[in-house]
Amino acid sequence: MLLELVQGVALLLALCFLYSVNIRLLRRQPTLQQLLSGLLFGAICVVGMLKPLQLAPGVIIDARSVVLSMATLFGGPWAAAISTAMAAAMRLALGGAGVGIGLLVIVWCSAAGLAYRHALRRGRVHARPLALLAFGLLLHLSVLGMFQGLEPAAVARVNSQLALPYLLVFGPATMFLGWLLQDVQRRLHTESALADSVARLQAITQSIPDPVLVIDDQGHYLEILSPDETQLIAPAADLLGKRVTDVLPADLAERVMGHIRDCLRTGKPASFTYQLQALGGPSHFEGRCQPLATLVHGRQAVVLLVHDRTEYVQAEAALQESEQRLRTLLRDIPSISVQGYLADGTVTYWNKASEQLYGYLANEALGQSIFDLIVPPAAQADARNDVAQMFATGTPTPACELHLRHKNGAGVDVFSSHAYVHVPGRPPELFCLDVDISSRKAAEERARYLALYDALTGLPNRRLLRDRLEQVLSGNLRTNQCAAVLQLDLDHFKTLNDSQGHVAGDQLLVEVARRLQASVQADDTVARLGGDEFVVLLHNLGTDPFQAAAQVRALGDKILQRLRQPCQLGAQEHHSTASMGATMVHAAPCSAEELLKQADLALYRAKEEGRNTLRFFDPVMQAAVNQRLQLQAELHKALRQGELALFYQPQVDAQGRIVGAEALLRWHHPEKGLVAPGLFIPLAEETGQILALGRWVLETALRQQGQWRQDPVLAALNLSINVSARQFRQAEFVAELRELLLASGADPRRIKLELTESLLLQDVEQVIAIMQALRSLGLGLSLDDFGTGYSSLGYLKRLPLDQVKIDQGFVRGMLQDEKDAAIAHSIIALAHRLGLGVVAEGVETEAHHRFLLAQGCRDFQGYLFGRPEPLADFEQRAKATA
Numbered sequence: 007m008l009l010e011l012v013q014g015v016a017l018l019l020a021l022c023f024l025y026s027v028n029i030r031l032l033r034r035q036p037t038l039q040q041l042l043s044g045l046l047f048g049a050i051c052v053v054g055m056l057k058p059l060q061l062a063p064g065v066i067i068d069a070r071s072v073v074l075s076m077a078t079l080f081g082g083p084w085a086a087a088i089s090t091a092m093a094a095a096m097r098l099a100l101g102g103a104g105v106g107i108g109l110l111v112i113v114w115c116s117a118a119g120l121a122y123r124h125a126l127r128r129g130r131v132h133a134r135p136l137a138l139l140a141f142g143l144l145l146h147l148s149v150l151g152m153f154q155g156l157e158p159a160a161v162a163r164v165n166s167q168l169a170l171p172y173l174l175v176f177g178p179a180t181m182f183l184g185w186l187l188q189d190v191q192r193r194l195h196t197e198s199a200l201a202d203s204v205a206r207l208q209a210i211t212q213s214i215p216d217p218v219l220v221i222d223d224q225g226h227y228l229e230i231l232s233p234d235e236t237q238l239i240a241p242a243a244d245l246l247g248k249r250v251t252d253v254l255p256a257d258l259a260e261r262v263m264g265h266i267r268d269c270l271r272t273g274k275p276a277s278f279t280y281q282l283q284a285l286g287g288p289s290h291f292e293g294r295c296q297p298l299a300t301l302v303h304g305r306q307a308v309v310l311l312v313h314d315r316t317e318y319v320q321a322e323a324a325l326q327e328s329e330q331r332l333r334t335l336l337r338d339i340p341s342i343s344v345q346g347y348l349a350d351g352t353v354t355y356w357n358k359a360s361e362q363l364y365g366y367l368a369n370e371a372l373g374q375s376i377f378d379l380i381v382p383p384a385a386q387a388d389a390r391n392d393v394a395q396m397f398a399t400g401t402p403t404p405a406c407e408l409h410l411r412h413k414n415g416a417g418v419d420v421f422s423s424h425a426y427v428h429v430p431g432r433p434p435e436l437f438c439l440d441v442d443i444s445s446r447k448a449a450e451e452r453a454r455y456l457a458l459y460d461a462l463t464g465l466p467n468r469r470l471l472r473d474r475l476e477q478v479l480s481g482n483l484r485t486n487q488c489a490a491v492l493q494l495d496l497d498h499f500k501t502l503n504d505s506q507g508h509v510a511g512d513q514l515l516v517e518v519a520r521r522l523q524a525s526v527q528a529d530d531t532v533a534r535l536g537g538d539e540f541v542v543l544l545h546n547l548g549t550d551p552f553q554a555a556a557q558v559r560a561l562g563d564k565i566l567q568r569l570r571q572p573c574q575l576g577a578q579e580h581h582s583t584a585s586m587g588a589t590m591v592h593a594a595p596c597s598a599e600e601l602l603k604q605a606d607l608a609l610y611r612a613k614e615e616g617r618n619t620l621r622f623f624d625p626v627m628q629a630a631v632n633q634r635l636q637l638q639a640e641l642h643k644a645l646r647q648g649e650l651a652l653f654y655q656p657q658v659d660a661q662g663r664i665v666g667a668e669a670l671l672r673w674h675h676p677e678k679g680l681v682a683p684g685l686f687i688p689l690a691e692e693t694g695q696i697l698a699l700g701r702w703v704l705e706t707a708l709r710q711q712g713q714w715r716q717d718p719v720l721a722a723l724n725l726s727i728n729v730s731a732r733q734f735r736q737a738e739f740v741a742e743l744r745e746l747l748l749a750s751g752a753d754p755r756r757i758k759l760e761l762t763e764s765l766l767l768q769d770v771e772q773v774i775a776i777m778q779a780l781r782s783l784g785l786g787l788s789l790d791d792f793g794t795g796y797s798s799l800g801y802l803k804r805l806p807l808d809q810v811k812i813d814q815g816f817v818r819g820m821l822q823d824e825k826d827a828a829i830a831h832s833i834i835a836l837a838h839r840l841g842l843g844v845v846a847e848g849v850e851t852e853a854h855h856r857f858l859l860a861q862g863c864r865d866f867q868g869y870l871f872g873r874p875e876p877l878a879d880f881e882q883r884a885k886a887t888a
């Protein structure tokens with residue numbers, strides 16, 4: 007009986023072998039594997055039932071309980087179902103008295119195996135040998151229990167002969183089969199996991215772009231995995247089996263071997279960098295050694311992972327170079343001061359230009375507070391706020407002009423830009439880039455100063471004066487306070503300038519400025535308008551105009567008094583006086599310009615009245631001013647609208663024959679009728695309109711003479727034309743005349759330009775040069791109003807004149823006044839001695855005529871011979887007397 011049981015166990019071993027083959031072969035097809043396992047287990051049951059232990063007819067004992075329980079435990083539900091079905095079918099086919107119990111055993115064993123499998127999966131039991139043994143014993147104890155349902159003879163045999171061997175064989179057999187099946191499964195799992203792991207490792211290794219080398223403790227290359235052989239010193243095939251020391255340069259090989267030995271000795275990874283002439287060219291590598299846990303070919307070995315860091319090294323070198331370049335640039339750039347500082351103002355960077363600009367050396371500035379170093383106390387609060395704001399937002403404030411401080415305390419004007427720099431891992435910094443604009447600022451300041459101040463005296467100029475005057479005017483409207491404008495100029499300043507030079511003149515002006523400033527309150531204004539013209543603006547003189555005027559009078563007199571005090575000009579003591587015009591400002595709607603004109607007019611009056619005095623502007627003066635202004639405008643219009651005309655006054659010889667005429671200007675005013683030149687020529691002289699008028703006169707008179715030249719009777723007539731001093735001084739005067747002579751066709755020998763003695767107040771040498779130039783054009787020159795002006799007889803000798811005109815004042819008085827008679831006589835005699843012609847003008851009576859004839863005068867002009875008259879009348883007269 008034991009033999010049969012052992013036979014059953016042998017079958018089980020065969021089962022194990024077949025099962026292991028099955029699951030190994032069908033590892034990748036689990037369902038098929040389960041089906042086959044089921045067939046296998048079923049087949050074993052069938053085979054076992056073919057050679058069973060026969061207890062009684064139709065009652066058989068075999069190992070199906072072991073097979074089915076383990077088939078369902080390890081084979082799974084499909085295997086359990088198939089094997090159970092096959093075993094049940096076989097048992098049914100065998101039939102007999104034990105068929106029912108036999109089927110029950112089949113189903114029970116399968117169910118018990120499934121239950122064990124279920125509990126095992128849930129972790130409630132385990133499948134160690136002892137547990138399997140306990141399961142086997144319990145299972146077969148329960149099967150013995152089922153056998154009690156057999157017919158009594160079979161039961162008796164079971165209980166007496168079978169029970170113990172049955173339990174002793176099938177209990178351990180169950181354990182043994184379970185253990186074997188479990189081992190087969192475990193082994194398979196291990197193999198599969200190993201294969202997976204190897205595959206994974208291979209995939210990982212192949213995906214590494216860097217070479218992976220296995221090197222033993224002797225330096226032999228055992229394995230080389232390199233997707234790119236250019237990273238190796240030689241092709242992998244050539245390296246394998248060689249030693250590091252055979253391939254690498256000696257010093258590098260030594261280093262590498264040192265790291266390999268260290269790695270193997272300590273068991274810890276080691277890394278190192280090196281350079282190598284690889285197949286792809288000179289390269290930088292980082293090697294990482296990792297000791298291998300197993301021996302390779304019986305030797306210790308390391309895995310060496312070689313990472314090519316050439317690009318990184320090159321990029322780093324380029325970065326360093328660029329950084330170095332930038333650092334040098336920032337440090338040495340001479341015109342941009344760069345400072346870096348932290349949020350609390352601690353200076354972290356200070357370039358050379360900053361040393362220059364702010365006076366602190368880098369080692370003095372670094373670590374100090376930027377606020378303490380260069381920010382003036384008054385700007386501290388704002389600067390700290392701005393800096394805090396910039397650090398808080400990371401946004402620098404827009405570039406702007408700042409006024410900072412040098413170490414020596416002097417102000418420094420800069421154009422400042424900011425950059426916020428935050429390098430990860432370091433505290434944020436603010437960089438200031440300052441460009442020195444001090445000289446530009448100073449130039450602007452100087453330009454502003456020069457635009458508003460007089461460079462010589464430092465006093466406000468006309469522009470600033472006007473601004474201040476306007477301020478005073480608008481302030482006065484509000485406060486009803488009186489103010490005054492005092493204009494003054496120095497008497498005979500020109501004489502000082504001409505005689506002692508401009509240096510002395512400038513000294514005097516500076517001294518006058520000083521005295522004026524010393525005479526007024528600090529908030530009053532003393533201005534210089536130019537030349538020797540000064541203006542004093544007094545304000546806050548109270549609301550009573552009379553008291554204010556009295557104050558002004560007192561102050562004006564005091565100023566004149568002070569200016570009369572001698573002044574030391576170099577070695578000489580100079581005495582000078584000034585004339586002053588004043589005008590009061592009292593809530594009158596008057597412009598600054600008008601006030602200055604009023605003061606000027608008053609000054610003019612003061613000069614007219616003998617200088618060295620103060621005159622106030624009054625309304626009569628104002629009326630005159632208005633009249634003048636109106637006249638000026640009208641004169642302008644007159645010229646444009648052809649309201650001017652020339653009258654001609656005859657000049658006669660000793661026999662009373664008309665030998666020429668003087669052209670005299672007349673204005674046919676649309677409302678006032680004919681206006682004499684005495685009413686508008688002086689104004690035209692002042693305003694400069696005389697230049698346009700004079701040109702018109704010259705043009706008209708020359709054209710007239712040009713026409714007379716065509717006329718046989720009139721061609722011989724001389725024509726005298728008045729030329730004002732201002733006209734004469736024009737740079738282009740001679741050229742203009744040359745042009746006009748050409749254009750008009752006039753005969754220059756018949757033209758006499760009448761010049762006045764006021765010309766001689768100018769640079770006499772220049773006057774003479776111009777006169778000579780005029781004479782070289784063929785023109786004659788006559789000195790008008792001779793004896794009334796400033797001419798010295800010395801000049802008379804030098805002037806290239808043709809004629810002098812005795813002023814009508816002497817002619818008029820010579821019959822009553824001996825002095826006038828003497829002067830007239832002297833002029834005639836002098837002219838004769840100098841070889842000059844002489845014309846007496848203002849000859850009104852026969853007595854005048856006779857007297858002058860007796861004195862030797864041969865040419866005359868005056869009402870006695872004809873008044874100035876229109877052209878047609880004159881021409882008629884001239885022709886009639888020809």
Ligand SMILES: Nc1nc2c(ncn2[C@@H]2O[C@@H]3COP(=O)(O)O[C@H]4[C@@H](O)[C@H](n5cnc6c(=O)[nH]c(N)nc65)O[C@@H]4COP(=O)(O)O[C@H]3[C@H]2O)c(=O)[nH]1
Pocket residue numbers: 655669670671682683684687700703728729730760790791814847848849850867868869870874
């Ligand atoms: N009482 C009196 N007066 C006589 C007599 N004979 C001539 N006159 C006046 O004396 C002035 C002579 O001219 P003037 O001395 O050059 O003095 C001129 C001259 O200086 C200036 N003038 C006139 N026309 C011109 C001109 O075209 N250009 C310039 N620059 N000045 C001119 O205006 C001044 C005055 O000119 P007019 O009023 O035309 O006055 C003229 C003339 O009418 C006389 O017998 N008795």
